[in-house]
Amino acid sequence: MPKNAQLNHFPDPVYQYQNNPLTKAGFELGRKLFYDPILSEDNSVSCGSCHKQFAGFADLEHSVSHGLNNQLGTRNTPALANLRWNPDFFWDGGVNHLELVPLAPITNLLEMGTNLSLVIRKLNRDPKYVTQFRKVFHQDTINSQQLFKALTQFIGEMVSANAPYDQYVNGKTDALTEEQKQGLLVFEAKCSTCHKPGLFTDHSFRNNGLDSEFKKDLGRKIITEQPSDLGKFRVPSLRNVAVSSPYMHDGRFRTLAQVLEHYDKGVKTSATLDPLLGGSRLGIALSKEEKKQLLAFLEALTDKTFITDPRFADPF
Amino acid sequence: MQNVLSKYTPLLAIAFMALITFSCKEDPDPIPALPGQVTLEFDNVVGEAALSLDDQDYNNANGDQFKVSMFKYYISNIILKKTDGTEYKQPESYYLVDESNADSKLITIKEIPAGEYTGLTFTIGVDSVRNVSGAQTGALDPANGMFWTWKSGYVFVKLEGTSPQSQNGGLVFHIGGFQKPNNTIRTISPSLNGTKLQVEGGKNPEVHFKVNVLNMFQGVNTIKFADLATTMGGENSVRVADNYVNMFTVDHIHP
Numbered sequence: 326m327p328k329n330a331q332l333n334h335f336p337d338p339v340y341q342y343q344n345n346p347l348t349k350a351g352f353e354l355g356r357k358l359f360y361d362p363i364l365s366e367d368n369s370v371s372c373g374s375c376h377k378q379f380a381g382f383a384d385l386e387h388s389v390s391h392g393l394n395n396q397l398g399t400r401n402t403p404a405l406a407n408l409r410w411n412p413d414f415f416w417d418g419g420v421n422h423l424e425l426v427p428l429a430p431i432t433n434l435l436e437m438g439t440n441l442s443l444v445i446r447k448l449n450r451d452p453k454y455v456t457q458f459r460k461v462f463h464q465d466t467i468n469s470q471q472l473f474k475a476l477t478q479f480i481g482e483m484v485s486a487n488a489p490y491d492q493y494v495n496g497k498t499d500a501l502t503e504e505q506k507q508g509l510l511v512f513e514a515k516c517s518t519c520h521k522p523g524l525f526t527d528h529s530f531r532n533n534g535l536d537s538e539f540k541k542d543l544g545r546k547i548i549t550e551q552p553s554d555l556g557k558f559r560v561p562s563l564r565n566v567a568v569s570s571p572y573m574h575d576g577r578f579r580t581l582a583q584v585l586e587h588y589d590k591g592v593k594t595s596a597t598l599d600p601l602l603g604g605s606r607l608g609i610a611l612s613k614e615e616k617k618q619l620l621a622f623l624e625a626l627t628d629k630t631f632i633t634d635p636r637f638a639d640p641f
Numbered sequence: 642m643q644n645v646l647s648k649y650t651p652l653l654a655i656a657f658m659a660l661i662t663f664s665c666k667e668d669p670d671p672i673p674a675l676p677g678q679v680t681l682e683f684d685n686v687v688g689e690a691a692l693s694l695d696d697q698d699y700n701n702a703n704g705d706q707f708k709v710s711m712f713k714y715y716i717s718n719i720i721l722k723k724t725d726g727t728e729y730k731q732p733e734s735y736y737l738v739d740e741s742n743a744d745s746k747l748i749t750i751k752e753i754p755a756g757e758y759t760g761l762t763f764t765i766g767v768d769s770v771r772n773v774s775g776a777q778t779g780a781l782d783p784a785n786g787m788f789w790t791w792k793s794g795y796v797f798v799k800l801e802g803t804s805p806q807s808q809n810g811g812l813v814f815h816i817g818g819f820q821k822p823n824n825t826i827r828t829i830s831p832s833l834n835g836t837k838l839q840v841e842g843g844k845n846p847e848v849h850f851k852v853n854v855l856n857m858f859q860g861v862n863t864i865k866f867a868d869l870a871t872t873m874g875g876e877n878s879v880r881v882a883d884n885y886v887n888m889f890t891v892d893h894i895h896p
Contacts, residue, residue, distance in 0.1 A: 424775035441784040473776035
């Protein structure tokens with residue numbers, strides 16, 4: 326495995342490959358599976374159908390996910406990067422382990438719409454896969470654990486840590502423009518509590534004032550059943566944010582300018598609104614100048630190496 | 642004769658060591674018995690009747706009529722207790738009992754240290770650790786359809802069927818959840834009714850359970866299908882789990 330960019334400014338990852346030793350063959354098998362529509366009911370949808378590398382593995386221009394027969398899901402396809410650092414997954418945090426992330430889209434009727442037994446049967450009928458799995462896991466037949474472990478080796482290695490921001494933090498003072506450096510200061514003052522620099526998320530679930538009621542999507546409450554979690558969604562990482570529009574759990578904003586406008590003037594109050602956005606003046610006051618600087622800074626989170634890295638590209 | 646001698650060499654060695662160890666005693670201890678096995682048999686019933694999928698009408702304590710199309714549950718972390726209080730905890734102890742699969746209703750626990758056992762403990766469901774440990778295999782493989790994909794965690798007991806009293810006609814009892822306040826993991830120690838299990842090589846005691854489906858819907862909480870016909874975790878699942886702690890009774894034991 327090639328060494329990733331310096332990760333000095335990252336904490337230790339949650340997922341350490343303890344029971345899933347990372348190998349070149351395992352990573353390559355995971356990559357093939359990620360791009361193979363064999364994982365869907367009618368062999369039409371792969372993970373890569375919605376997680377496009379050029380968009381930071383998000384689904385550019387689609388507010389919510391598109392699955393089998395062009396059915397629409399209910400939420401925006403999240404960008405993928407640095408997943409080994411996540412304690413939980415999805416907008417509502419319903420999945421508690423990296424290895425089980427692919428299980429949700431594979432079995433969701435609106436996404437890949439199949440069941441696991443069927444996928445495993447299809448893989449076992451494919452001599453190429455049988456050989457490849459055997460090479461990695463040294464077992465006679467493929468099972469779901471092997472499928473998940475292989476996929477995890479691929480998505481776990483999707484580390485994005487070489488954006489201009491990272492180069493700047495690691496000592497390259499001219500990696501950011503003057504305007505971006507100003508933007509970083511604004512960001513640290515007004516955004517960094519939730520979007521903690523490094524991973525650019527604090528992994529919390531918050532109600533950021535998109536609506537005053539949440540009948541359409543209860544958010545985190547679906548998982549915890551706690552009224553205090555109504556309308557709370559994951560704080561997403563901002564890595565590659567400039568290339569992975571649209572934004573929010575339902576993809577309602579098409580531009581980052583709209584997102585900043587929301588935080589400045591659009592926050593709606595409700596019982597679970599995050600305290601950081603509440604108070605006598607709702608939201609986060611941002612001047613025109615500050616918004617310009619922030620937008621410039623957010624561009625500095627685009628990791629060109631990551632979104633063009635041939636290691637992560639479609640092998641088919 | 643060489644091979645006869647070599648065949649008994651280990652025994653001679655053990656006997657000799659015993660002699661040395663207990664040289665002050667008159668009789669050396671007998672050679673310890675080899676480990677043995679115990680079989681648990683799960684016989685799913687509805688009251689006095691055998692459970693039969695899809696074709697039988699039953700009545701719950703509330704008088705609601707119902708049919709069962711699927712009945713599956715996890716048995717895990719089996720522990721056998723000796724008379725002297727020592728325990729044998731079976732490693733990797735996970736089983737999925739499925740009414741539609743006869744083989745799954747027999748669980749044989751092997752390599753149990755020889756001795757006299759008077760207690761049996763197991764978990765209905767799956768311990769919390771395995772609910773947060775990623776991709777599993779065997780009985781715990783999510784391909785068995787006992788794992789929630791959108792909210793990680795195992796379904797511990799799954800009963801599906803139909804009832805005219807249910808508002809939508811269906812019964813969907815997917816009981817699970819391993820976190821407070823709606824933790825449905827239940828560990829039970831059904832009485833062996835005073836019978837002692839003699840475990841040693843060559844013997845195979847069988848513990849025959851009756852698993853009464855009606856006890857999902859009666860006990861601490863009488864379940865009326867008009868009010869509750871669908872639960873997938875959460876408070877209502879806890880109400881069912883508080884009932885089914887009494888679902889397993891030892892009917893008889895074959896020595």
